[in-house]
Each structure stands twice: as structure tokens, then as C-alpha cells.
Amino acid sequence: MARLRQALRGAAPMAAVLGMAVLMVLGAGEWATRNELDTQWDNLRRSGEVQALALHGVATRYSYLPFTAAQQPLVAHLLHNPRSQSVREAANAYLQTVNAHAGSDALYIMDAEGLTLASSNWNTPSSFVHQNYGNRPYFRDALQGLAGRFYGVGKTTGEPGLFASAPVEQDGRVIGVVAVKVRMQPIVDTWAQLRDPVFVADERGIVFLGSVTPWLYKTSRPLSAQAVQQVQHDEQYGPQWQPEPVPWKLLQRPEQPGSELTLDGTGKRYLAFEEPLPDLGWTLTLTADSRVVALARQQAWALASLASGLLVLGALYWQLRERRLRENRQARIELEQRVHERTHALQQAQAFRQSMEDALLVGMRARDLQGRIVYVNAAMCDMVGYSADELIGQPPPYPFQHPGEEPRPGEPEGQGAESRLRHRDGSDVHTMVYTARLIDGDGQHVGWMSSVVDITAQKRAEEQQQQREAQLQRVQRVITVGEMASTLAHELNQPLAALVNYAAAARALAAQGKVELLGDSLAALSTQALRAADIVGRIRRWVRQHPEAREPCDLNAAVDQSLALLLRAEARRHGVAVRLDLARGPLSVSADRVLLEQVVLNLGLNALQAMQSHAPSPLGRELLLHTTADAGHASLQVLDRGPGLPPEIAARLFEPFFTTRTDGLGLGLNICRSIVESMGGELLARNREGGGAIFEIRLPRTNTP
Amino acid sequence: MTEAPSSDTAAAPLRVYIVDDDEGVRHSLAALLLAGGHAAHAFASGPEFLAGADLSQPGCVLLDLRMDGMSGLQVFEAMRQQGTVLKTVFLSAHGELASAVAAVKQGAVDWLEKPCDEQTLLAAVLKAASLSQEAAQRARRRNTLLERWAALSPRQQEVARLLATGISSKEVARALAQRDPERPIDPRTVDTHRSAIFLKLDIRSSHELGMLVEDLEGAASRAG
Numbered sequence: 053m054a055r056l057r058q059a060l061r062g063a064a065p066m067a068a069v070l071g072m073a074v075l076m077v078l079g080a081g082e083w084a085t086r087n088e089l090d091t092q093w094d095n096l097r098r099s100g101e102v103q104a105l106a107l108h109g110v111a112t113r114y115s116y117l118p119f120t121a122a123q124q125p126l127v128a129h130l131l132h133n134p135r136s137q138s139v140r141e142a143a144n145a146y147l148q149t150v151n152a153h154a155g156s157d158a159l160y161i162m163d164a165e166g167l168t169l170a171s172s173n174w175n176t177p178s179s180f181v182h183q184n185y186g187n188r189p190y191f192r193d194a195l196q197g198l199a200g201r202f203y204g205v206g207k208t209t210g211e212p213g214l215f216a217s218a219p220v221e222q223d224g225r226v227i228g229v230v231a232v233k234v235r236m237q238p239i240v241d242t243w244a245q246l247r248d249p250v251f252v253a254d255e256r257g258i259v260f261l262g263s264v265t266p267w268l269y270k271t272s273r274p275l276s277a278q279a280v281q282q283v284q285h286d287e288q289y290g291p292q293w294q295p296e297p298v299p300w301k302l303l304q305r306p307e308q309p310g311s312e313l314t315l316d317g318t319g320k321r322y323l324a325f326e327e328p329l330p331d332l333g334w335t336l337t338l339t340a341d342s343r344v345v346a347l348a349r350q351q352a353w354a355l356a357s358l359a360s361g362l363l364v365l366g367a368l369y370w371q372l373r374e375r376r377l378r379e380n381r382q383a384r385i386e387l388e389q390r391v392h393e394r395t396h397a398l399q400q401a402q403a404f405r406q407s408m409e410d411a412l413l414v415g416m417r418a419r420d421l422q423g424r425i426v427y428v429n430a431a432m433c434d435m436v437g438y439s440a441d442e443l444i445g446q447p448p449p450y451p452f453q454h455p456g457e458e459p460r461p462g463e464p465e466g467q468g469a470e471s472r473l474r475h476r477d478g479s480d481v482h483t484m485v486y487t488a489r490l491i492d493g494d495g496q497h498v499g500w501m502s503s504v505v506d507i508t509a510q511k512r513a514e515e516q517q518q519q520r521e522a523q524l525q526r527v528q529r530v531i532t533v534g535e536m537a538s539t540l541a542h543e544l545n546q547p548l549a550a551l552v553n554y555a556a557a558a559r560a561l562a563a564q565g566k567v568e569l570l571g572d573s574l575a576a577l578s579t580q581a582l583r584a585a586d587i588v589g590r591i592r593r594w595v596r597q598h599p600e601a602r603e604p605c606d607l608n609a610a611v612d613q614s615l616a617l618l619l620r621a622e623a624r625r626h627g628v629a630v631r632l633d634l635a636r637g638p639l640s641v642s643a644d645r646v647l648l649e650q651v652v653l654n655l656g657l658n659a660l661q662a663m664q665s666h667a668p669s670p671l672g673r674e675l676l677l678h679t680t681a682d683a684g685h686a687s688l689q690v691l692d693r694g695p696g697l698p699p700e701i702a703a704r705l706f707e708p709f710f711t712t713r714t715d716g717l718g719l720g721l722n723i724c725r726s727i728v729e730s731m732g733g734e735l736l737a738r739n740r741e742g743g744g745a746i747f748e749i750r751l752p753r754t755n756t757p
Numbered sequence: 758m759t760e761a762p763s764s765d766t767a768a769a770p771l772r773v774y775i776v777d778d779d780e781g782v783r784h785s786l787a788a789l790l791l792a793g794g795h796a797a798h799a800f801a802s803g804p805e806f807l808a809g810a811d812l813s814q815p816g817c818v819l820l821d822l823r824m825d826g827m828s829g830l831q832v833f834e835a836m837r838q839q840g841t842v843l844k845t846v847f848l849s850a851h852g853e854l855a856s857a858v859a860a861v862k863q864g865a866v867d868w869l870e871k872p873c874d875e876q877t878l879l880a881a882v883l884k885a886a887s888l889s890q891e892a893a894q895r896a897r898r899r900n901t902l903l904e905r906w907a908a909l910s911p912r913q914q915e916v917a918r919l920l921a922t923g924i925s926s927k928e929v930a931r932a933l934a935q936r937d938p939e940r941p942i943d944p945r946t947v948d949t950h951r952s953a954i955f956l957k958l959d960i961r962s963s964h965e966l967g968m969l970v971e972d973l974e975g976a977a978s979r980a981g
Binding site (some may be wrong): 545546547548549550551552553554556557558559560561564566569572573576577579580583 | 779781782784785786788789791792793848850871872873874875878
């Protein structure tokens with residue numbers, strides 16, 4: 053569609069140019085035709101005037117001659133004495149002389165009957181003397197007393213000529229006629245010089261004079277029968293004359309001064325200009341070949357076509373040039389656009405790469421083959437604490453080289469290598485370095501590209517993980533103790549329940565007097581009581597299984613450890629702050645480290661629970677762990693701000709199965725005391741001043757070397 | 758099946774099942790209940806109990822929550838699925854409050870924490886036994902009705918369902934004719950059916966019939 057439109061857009065001016073060219077050719081032809089026509093018509097008109105004048109001159113030059121001759125008394129004398137030989141001779145001589153002087157063709161005298169009495173050519177073979185011209189119109193006219201004029205073919209000579217006549221009057225009576233004949237041949241001879249036909253027609257339209265002989269005495273328009281008779285009577289154009297049409301047609305052309313003459317047969321055309329000669333009653337017709345006009349038109353067409361061709365060629369050339377210019381311009385625009393797009397894409401890529409590099413947490417470092425640093429990214433700079441400006445261009449050893457690390461002479465490919473770097477602030481940076489060849493755009497190996505992953509945190513995490521695993525093992529042991537307590541609770545409940553049941557059964561049986569069954573029940577009751585005792589014994593045994601694990605350990609460390617294990621997290625969960633007030637230096641005691649930690653943990657948890665169930669003290673909810681040492685003992689006090697220890701509770705505090713809690717087993721403090729005592733220490737409890745309780749572990753100190 | 762007279766129920770020994778994996782507890786409970794004059798049956802585990810006990814006879818189950826293998830709650834669920842009339846009292850050890858509460862919500866009569874005193878235990882057992890008796894009676898009654906209902910011809914069942922809605926014999930006849938135009942029925946025939954239905958079902962009023970049909974449909978939907 054667009055293409056079609058484009059083609060149309062291209063074709064339209066072309067079509068316009070072509071159209072214009074055609075119009076120009078046609079216009080030029082038309083203009084040339086008109087111009088040529090005008091010229092031709094002008095020529096014809098001018099020529100017509102000249103020819104008419106000449107014709108007129110010839111026709112009228114001798115009009116006076118008959119009249120003048122008629123005045124000669126000799127003429128009258130002759131007419132009176134036609135028979136006198138001498139008079140005739142005198143008249144002949146006179147006429148001959150006058151005729152010779154005047155230059156006319158023939159001068160002759162006729163009597164009233166038309167008989168020629170004397171003639172200038174009396175002595176020639178074609179003498180008019182004794183010829184009767186009574187039927188000639190010029191004779192008739194003169195006989196009427198008028199000046200006659202007549203063009204016709206001579207009756208005697210057979211030569212055409214113009215006859216002019218004048219009457220010879222005497223006493224108001226016409227006694228004779230003097231006539232002169234003038235040949236028109238000289239003027240016709242001049243016409244022969246003309247290229248195109250010239251002819252003269254009389255008032256009846258009969259061509260009688262002209263450059264084209266075959267046309268002579270032919271009719272250019274139809275004649276009436278009377279006219280034909282008249283002409284034949286007058287023998288104007290010879291005695292054998294018959295009307296015969298000219299071999300051409302005249303067409304009146306509108307808007308033009310003349311007509312168009314078309315020859316029969318050949319179809320040749322002429323411009324025909326008619327110049328009337330009114331006083332002679334003739335019409336002079338001059339022609340010009342139409343071919344001149346056609347030629348002019350053709351020439352104009354040829355010229356115009358040439359010009360148009362040049363114009364069209366010019367237009368084509370111009371169009372081509374325009375198109376090429378447009379294409380060039382388009383190409384330039386496209387090129388610019390491509391350059392712009394390319395630039396933009398490059399900028400984008402650059403920005404993208406920059407962002408990527410900046411976002412990378414992995415350090416990137418490029419070096420040339422000599423080891424000189426040529427590039428570092430932001431992460432690399434952060435990793436070692438030096439700016440890019442400080443690093444780029446540095447040959448080895450680099451400022452971040454770790455003193456303990458040997459600079460690597462060759463670079464390993466592919467596999468990463470662990471490497472320690474020295475941060476600017478002196479700290480060690482553990483890294484994993486992956487190095488690959490740096491290949492430039494030409495595929496040349498120009499250096500090394502390394503990605504440097506900071507694994508310091510990972511290393512640290514690994515260390516911490518190891519520590520945590522160690523802790524976990526300890527927690528496991530604590531949990532085992534807790535689980536054991538729960539299992540014990542269930543186990544212990546069973547014999548207790550059985551005890552109660554047997555007791556009830558025994559009571560019922562006793563009431564019923566069923567002695568035998570009563571005995572069985574009581575026996576079963578004893579069994580269950582022993583079973584309960586056995587379970588309690590197992591606890592003690594379990595506790596006693598560990599004395600071998602006693603070793604010198606730090607009471608402060610045990611506090612720290614139990615806090616780290618669970619206590620701090622629990623305190624946070626209860627919303628209780630933990631405060632430490634630890635003695636300086638290690639407090640070395642001999643104990644099973646794990647059991648000691650569990651006792652601390654147990655006391656701590658008790659304290660937290662005490663505060664949980666109690667309205668917050670005005671002194672705040674705080675767990676205080678306080679270690680002190682005197683000469684022989686190290687002690688840890690666990691201080692809470694709970695409800696404290698009412699006397700009735702304080703008294704039974706360490707009894708087995710005594711508990712103030714609904715879900716308590718009542719074994720915790722008992723076991724704790726057992727553990728502490730097994731280490732040669734003691735567990736004490738008392739109220740704290742200002743509210744709350746104090747539980748204190750006192751253990752004998754060991755002297756560490 | 759003959760219905761036991763209500764006076765016999767009180768005299769007959771209460772059937773009590775004890776399910777506990779602890780031998781001491783199991784035996785001591787049995788001893789206690791036997792001393793109280795009840796019929797105690799002890800089982801050491803859930804599967805043993807489900808296999809050996811008659812779940813359709815009224816009675817009480819003392820069910821330990823915490824047992825190896827099948828737990829108390831699982832046993833309870835199995836009993837429910839078998840449509841037992843037995844009522845359950847759970848025995849829980851210390852610290853199993855949540856499980857016990859859940860059990861009661863699911864239809865257990867009560868729960869007792871071990872060790873518990875004699876009076877509490879016996880009261881719970883008696884309460885469960887009496888609830889179980891009621892449930893058994895309801896079940897029996899429903900079974901009797903079902904049997905009687907089954908004795909009705911299909912046409913009689915159809916008529917009975919319509920009569921149960923409380924409409925007259927004439928309306929029943931019209932409704933049946935509408936339902937099945939090829940089998941028109943005369944209101945007098947409906948009356949005949951009605952007498953036969955009342956006789957077979959051993960009832961006296963349309964109201965009773967209504968309750969019965971409702972019961973039956975309830976039972977059917979439960980069974981379905």
C-alpha cells in the first residue's frame with residue numbers, strides 16, 4: 053500500500069511533466085500553424101494587392117486609347133468613306149503608328165455594323181481588317197455610346213486579350229467604334245515566377261487568366277444556361293467553348309481571411325486569397341501551398357518535441373537526483389539513528405555493567421600478564437579497604453598481600469584457591485579466589501581475571517558452628533534430664549494410683565469382713581509402695597552415676613554457659629532482665645561441669661517462674677546472678693523478685709515431691725541439692741530483702757596451679 | 758429379645774472394663790471395683806479390649822490415656838465407630854490435661870487424674886453406667902421399631918409416612934393418587950391400612966406415629 057502510494061507520488065510529477073510536454077508540443081504546433089497562417093495570409097494579401105494593382109494597371113492602361121483615337125478626324129473620315137483605299141491606308145498607318153507608340157496589341161476601327169475598316173495589324177496575317185466583331189460586347193457597349201471593356205479570346209487571332217472600346221461619335225450619333233486589344237500574357241508570365249497558382253476569374257467565375265494553363269476557361273462555380281449562351285454568343289472564350297468545372301474546390305474558411313483550395317485527384321491544398329477588382333468585375337485569386345503551414349507545424353512540433361524531450365529528460369534527471377539525494381539523506385539519517393542507537397545501547401550496557409559490578413558482592417580483579425592490577429570492582433575495594441585508584445597499576449606485591457601468604461607465581465585455572473588477604477585496617481580477610489584467563493576482544497590472552505569471594509564470615513560461621521554443636525551436645529544432656537523427670541512423673545504416678553486403689557479396696561474389704569481378699573490387697577499395696585520407692589531410688593542412682601566426671605571448673609563459666617544454653621532465652625521470653633555480678637577471675641571448683649550447669653539452670657528457671665506467677669515487684673523483674681568467693685568456698689547466688697519463701701514452704705523446700713506448682717513434680721530442688729551435695733557443697737535458700745528469694749550454691753574452692 | 762425389667766438393672770452387677778497397660782493400676786482398680794460389688798474386666802491394651810469386650814451391652818470403661826501401642830484416644834475413637842453403648846471414663850497421668858479435655862469433648866463421661874480417690878472414681882463409674890443403660894435402652898427401642906417397621910408392607914410404609922405428617926385419610930388418598938395416578942386409592946382403604954399400621958407398630962395415635970417415623974428416619978440417616 054505504502055509502496056503504491058510512493059510509486060504514485062513518484063509518478064504524479066512525472067505524469068504532470070509528460071502532460072505539460074504534450075501540451076507544449078501541441079501548443080507549439082498550434083502557435084506555429086497560426087503564425088505561419090498569418091504570415092501566409094499577410095503575404096497573400098500583400099501579393100494580392102500588388103498583383104491587383106498590376107492587373108488593374110494593365111487593364112486600364114489603354115482605356116484612353118480608343119477614345120483618343122476616336123477623336124482623330126481621320127477616323128470619322130474613314131467611317132464616312134469606307135471604300136476609299138487611300139483613306140483606309142492612311143487610317144491603317146495611323147493606327148499602326150499609334151499602336152506602336154502606345155505598346156498595345158492591336159488598335160482597330162469598326163463601322164456601326166461591327167466590320168473592321170482599319171487596323172494597326174492590317175499588314176499581318178492575322179489582320180483584323182474586314183473582320184466583323186459585331187457580336188462582341190465591347191462593340192455593343194461602344195455602340196451605345198459607352199466605353200466598352202471585354203476580356204476574351206480573339207476571334208481572329210485566337211489569342212486572349214483585353215479589349216477596350218470607345219464610340220466614334222458625330223453629331224450625337226455613333227458612327228463607329230475604335231477598339232484596342234491588349235494582351236495580358238506579360239503579366240501572366242510574371243505569375244509563372246510564383247511558386248503557387250495565381251488566377252483571375254471573371255464575374256461569372258470563369259477562370260480566364262492564370263499561371264496554370266489547364267484551369268483556363270473553366271468555371272469555378274456553376275453557370276446558368278443563359279450565361280453559358282451569352283458566353284458562347286460572345287465567343288468570349290473561343291467559338292468552341294463549353295462550360296467545364298475547374299479541377300479543385302474552394303472552401304471558405306471561417307475566421308480566416310481566405311479560403312482553402314483543394315485540388316481534385318492529388319488532394320493538394322492551398323491557401324487561396326481572393327482580391328476582387330470591382331471596376332473590372334474580376335476576382336484575382338492568389339494561393340499559397342498549405343504544406344508550408346503543415347511544415348511549419350511539423351517543424352514546431354519537432355522543435356517542441358525536442359524541447360519537451362529535453363524537459364522530460366531534465367525532469368527525469370532532476371527526479372533521479374532528488375531521489376538519490378533523498379536516499380542519501382535517508383541513509384544519513386538511518387546511519388545517525390543507528391549510531392545513536394548503538395551509542396545508547398553501549399551506554400545502557402555500560403550502565404548495566406557498572407550496576408552489576410557495583411552490586412556484586414564478589415570482588416573482581418583483573419591483572420595483566422606481568423601481574424599489574426588493571427581493574428578492581430567496588431566489592432574488591434571494600435574487601436581490602438583500598439580505593440580503586442590506589443590499587444590499579446600496582447604490580448605485585450599488592451598492598452593487601454597477607455604477610456603469611458606467599459605471592460602465587462602462576463595462577464591456577466578453574467578451581468578456586470583459598471587465600472588470606474590483609475585489610476588496610478590490619479584484619480585478616482579470608483577469601484576464595486577463582487582465576488580465569490583474561491581474553492581480550494582479539495582473542496589474545498592478556499592477563500588474568502579473578503573473582504574473590506570473601507569467606508571470612510563463612511569461616512567465622514564455621515567456627516561458631518563448631519562451638520554451637522558443642523553446646524548442643526550439652527543441651528541434649530539437659531533435655532535428657534528433663535525427659536527423665538517427665539517419665540519419672542508418669543512412672544511414679546502409676547504405683548501411687550495403685551496404692552490409693554488398693555487402700556480403698558482394702559478398706560471396703562475390711563468393712564465387708566472379707567479377710568482373705570483384704571490380705572491380698574494389702575500385699576499388692578506393699579508391692580506398689582516398694583515400686584514407688586524403687587523409682588525414687590533410680591533417680592538417686594542416676595544422679596550418683598556421675599561423680600567420676602568431677603573436674604576443676606570455673607563457677608563463673610558455668611553461669612555463662614547456662615545463660616548461653618537456655619536461661620537468657622527463657623528470661624527474654626518471660627520479659628525478665630538478667631543481671632550478672634560475677635567475681636573477678638575464675639572461681640575454680642571441683643564439679644561435674646554439666647551437672648553444675650544444670651543446677652544453675654534449674655535455679656534460674658525456678659526464679660523466672662517465681663517471678664512469672666508473682667505480680668511485678670516495684671523493684672522490677674530482674675534475675676541477678678552473683679558469684680563471690682571467700683577463702684575456702686566459691687558461691688553463686690540466684691536472686692529473684694518473686695513472692696519469696698513463706699516459712700511453711702521454706703521448711704519443706706527440699707523435700708522430694710514437694711511442689712508449689714500445679715504441674716511441678718517436686719523433684720527439681722531435691723535433685724539439685726543432691727547434686728550440689730555430691731560435689732561436697734551445699735544448696736541454701738532464704739528470703740531476699742525487699743522481696744524475692746535467694747538460692748545459693750556454695751562449693752569448696754580448689755586451688756588451681 | 759426380651760427387655761429386662763428395670764428392677765433387675767439396679768441389682769445386676771455393673772459391668773466395668775478396665776484398660777490400662779500398668780499391671781499395678783489395672784489390678785488395683787479391679788480389686789477396688791470387685792470390693793464394691795461390680796463386675797470388673799481388665800485388659801492390658803486397647804486391641805485386647807476391643808476384641809474381648811461386648812460393646813453392645815451397657816457398661817463403663819475406665820480407659821488409660823497413655824498406653825504403649827494404641828493410645829486411649831484411639832481406643833475411644835474405635836469404640837465410637839463401632840456404635841458402642843459403653844460409656845468411657847478416662848484415666849490420665851499428671852500433665853495430660855489437654856488430651857483428657859479433648860476426650861471429654863468427644864463424648865467421654867469424665868476423666869480422672871491418677872491417683873484419684875475412691876469416691877470420685879466410683880461416682881464417675883456409676884454415672885457412666887447409668888448413661889450407658891439409657892443409651893442401650895434407646896438402641897433397643899429403635900431396634901424394636903425398626904423390626905416392626907420392616908414388618909409393614911411397602912404400601913403400608915408409604916401410607917404411614919404420609920399419615921405421620923398429620924394429614925387426614927382423605928388427603929393421604931389424594932396425595933397417593935397424585936404421586937402414582939395408575940394406583941388410585943380409596944380413603945376407606947387408607948383407613949384400613951391405618952388400623953393395620955397402628956396394630957403392627959403397637960401405637961395408638963398419629964402423633965406417636967409421627968415421632969416414630971422421625972426417629973426411624975433419623976436412625977436411617979445416621980446409618981447412612
